[in-house]
Amino acid sequence: MRFTTLFKSMRILATRLTSKTCTRQFNDISFEDISDISPTVIKRALNSHKLSYEEGHTCFLINCPVCQRKAKSLSNPKLFINKKTGAFQCPSCMSFGQWNSLESYVSTKRSKTAGKPTLTSNLEVVSQYLKNIENTTIPLSNFSEGDFVKICKEFQLPDVSYSLLQHISIRIDLAHTNLYFPLENALSTTVGYRILHKKQNGQITPKVEPLVECEGVLAGKSTKVKDTAVVVPNLSDFLILLNQRLSNYIVCLPNGLINLPQYILPSLERFSKLILWFGNDLNSWDSARSFAKKLNEKRCLFVRPTENQLLPHDAVERDFKAIVAAAKPIWHKSITTFSSLREDILSDLQNIDKVHGVKWKRFPTLTRILKGHRKGELTVITGPTGSGKTTFISEYSLDLAIQGVNTLWGSFEIRNVRLAKTMLQQMVGLPLDKNLEKFDTFADEFEKLPMYYMTFHGQQAVKVVMEVLFLMNFLTIIKKS
Structure with a gap:
C-alpha cells in the first residue's frame, strides 16, 4: 500500500x-x-558488547563508558538509556544523544587507535550557566521572613511557611524580577532552573533554563517515604504540598502539562510509585493518562478529577493527606468491574461541559x-x-x-x-x-x-x-x- x-x-x-x-x-x-529501536534491540546490543545493565521503570542503566574512560571512578556513574527511543544521558558527565551514537561509542571502547567517536556533552554549558546564576542571584534564605512573604506575594505564590526554604534552595536576582527554582537530575544535582519572570505590568511568566537535553525536575525532599512522589504541574501546588509536610516527595514538572521531555525520566527513575495530581479538567485528566504511558503505567496512580479533589491551590482547606492516600492506579489488568470504573464515570459526568x-x-x-x-x-x-x-x-x-x-x-x-x-x-x-x-x-x-x-x-x-x-x-x- x-x-x-x-x-x-x-x-x-x-x-x-x-x-x-x-x-x-x-x-x-x-x-x-x-532511531528504529526497541528494548529487545537495546538489550541484545548491550549483551553483545558485554555491558551489564539494570532494567528500570523507563530506562536501562549501565556504567557510563564516558566516565570510565576519563577516570577510574569507584562510584561508577550510571548512564540512562530510554527503553523506547534509545536516547541516553549520563547525569554525571552530562553526555547525551541518540542510540546509534552510543552504540558506535561502546563498540570502540577497547580500541587503542586514534579517532575514537565522541559523545556530545552539556557539562560545560550547564556549569557555566549555573556559575552565572550563582554570581547574579541571592538565596531567598538570606532574606527575613517578612521579606520572604512579600516576595511570594509579588510573584503571586501561595502563602507558605518560611521554614520551607530548608527543603528547597530558591534564588532571586538583584532586580527582584526573576525567581529561580532548582531543577535536579538523577543525582540530585542542580542542572537548571524553572524561572518565574515578573514583567513591568506585574504579569508572571514561567520559563526553563538552560534549554539543554539534560533536564531535571523540581523536587521537595522527604525524610520518610523515599520511593513515592506526588507529581504536580505547577509551582503553586508544589509549594502548598511541600508546606503540608506530606510523607512523600513532592515533584513539579518543568514544563507543566505542555509536554514531558524524555530527558527528565532518569530523574524519576528512583521512585517506585508516582502519584499524578493534575487537576479536574479534561486536558489535565487526559495528560495524566498520556504521561503515565511514558512514565510506566504500572507504577503510576492518579488523583481522580472530581469536584471534591481539586488541585491544591484551588482547595487549600482540603485534607491533602487523605486525597493522596486515596489515589487510584492508572494501570489495570485485562478484567475490571463496575466498582473500578465508577469514579471514572463520575468524573465524566462532572466534566460533561469540558469534553467538547x-x-x-x-x-x-x-x-x-x-x-x-x-x-x-x-x-x-x-x-x-x-x-x-x-x-x-x-x-x-x-x-x-x-x-x-x-x-x-x-x-x-x-x-x-x-x-x-x-x-x-x-x-x-x-x-x-x-x-x-x-x-x-x-x-x-x-x-x-x-x-x-x-x-x-x-x-x-x-x-x-x-x-x-x-x-x-x-x-x-x-x-x-
Missing part, C-alpha cells in the same frame, strides 16, 4: 491537546534522525457542529483537485496550534516551504510579498507555535510513516485526529 493515491483526496492531521500557554519551536521531522474539545475560533459553525477538536477522532476532508482542501485544513490546524495544540503535518503533495508560507500568511492576514519588512516579526511569532512538519514527499511506505507517527506521539504526546 502506498500513500500517493490515498492522500490525493484526504489529509490526515495529527494533533495533541496541550496547555494554552504552550511555547514551542516548529521543526521539520526527519525520519533519518529517528478545543473550539475553533476561526470556524464557529464548525465548532457548533463538531463541538471542538477531541482526542481520538479521525477527520477526513474530501473533494476534487483545486477545491481548497489543503487551504482549509491549513487554517483549521493553524487555528488549533495558536491555541496551544501540538500539530504534526504530513503533506505528501505540497512541499513544507509552500505549506508553511500559506500558514504564515493565514496567521497574519496580510500578503507577505507586500510586507517583507515585517517578515522577521511575523516569522518570530509563527516559530512559537507547536507546529511540526514531516519531511516526506511523494510515495512513502505505510510502515515508514507510521513509525514516525508513533515516535512523535511518544516524544511530544500528540493527539491524532
Whole structure:
C-alpha cells in the first residue's frame, strides 16, 4: 500500500491537546534522525558488547563508558538509556544523544587507535550557566521572613511557611524580577532552573533554563517515604504540598502539562510509585493518562478529577493527606468491574461541559457542529483537485496550534516551504510579498507555535510513516485526529 493515491483526496492531521500557554519551536521531522529501536534491540546490543545493565521503570542503566574512560571512578556513574527511543544521558558527565551514537561509542571502547567517536556533552554549558546564576542571584534564605512573604506575594505564590526554604534552595536576582527554582537530575544535582519572570505590568511568566537535553525536575525532599512522589504541574501546588509536610516527595514538572521531555525520566527513575495530581479538567485528566504511558503505567496512580479533589491551590482547606492516600492506579489488568470504573464515570459526568474539545475560533459553525477538536477522532476532508482542501485544513490546524495544540503535518503533495508560507500568511492576514519588512516579526511569532512538519514527499511506505507517527506521539504526546 502506498500513500500517493490515498492522500490525493484526504489529509490526515495529527494533533495533541496541550496547555494554552504552550511555547514551542516548529521543526521539520526527519525520519533519518529517528532511531528504529526497541528494548529487545537495546538489550541484545548491550549483551553483545558485554555491558551489564539494570532494567528500570523507563530506562536501562549501565556504567557510563564516558566516565570510565576519563577516570577510574569507584562510584561508577550510571548512564540512562530510554527503553523506547534509545536516547541516553549520563547525569554525571552530562553526555547525551541518540542510540546509534552510543552504540558506535561502546563498540570502540577497547580500541587503542586514534579517532575514537565522541559523545556530545552539556557539562560545560550547564556549569557555566549555573556559575552565572550563582554570581547574579541571592538565596531567598538570606532574606527575613517578612521579606520572604512579600516576595511570594509579588510573584503571586501561595502563602507558605518560611521554614520551607530548608527543603528547597530558591534564588532571586538583584532586580527582584526573576525567581529561580532548582531543577535536579538523577543525582540530585542542580542542572537548571524553572524561572518565574515578573514583567513591568506585574504579569508572571514561567520559563526553563538552560534549554539543554539534560533536564531535571523540581523536587521537595522527604525524610520518610523515599520511593513515592506526588507529581504536580505547577509551582503553586508544589509549594502548598511541600508546606503540608506530606510523607512523600513532592515533584513539579518543568514544563507543566505542555509536554514531558524524555530527558527528565532518569530523574524519576528512583521512585517506585508516582502519584499524578493534575487537576479536574479534561486536558489535565487526559495528560495524566498520556504521561503515565511514558512514565510506566504500572507504577503510576492518579488523583481522580472530581469536584471534591481539586488541585491544591484551588482547595487549600482540603485534607491533602487523605486525597493522596486515596489515589487510584492508572494501570489495570485485562478484567475490571463496575466498582473500578465508577469514579471514572463520575468524573465524566462532572466534566460533561469540558469534553467538547478545543473550539475553533476561526470556524464557529464548525465548532457548533463538531463541538471542538477531541482526542481520538479521525477527520477526513474530501473533494476534487483545486477545491481548497489543503487551504482549509491549513487554517483549521493553524487555528488549533495558536491555541496551544501540538500539530504534526504530513503533506505528501505540497512541499513544507509552500505549506508553511500559506500558514504564515493565514496567521497574519496580510500578503507577505507586500510586507517583507515585517517578515522577521511575523516569522518570530509563527516559530512559537507547536507546529511540526514531516519531511516526506511523494510515495512513502505505510510502515515508514507510521513509525514516525508513533515516535512523535511518544516524544511530544500528540493527539491524532
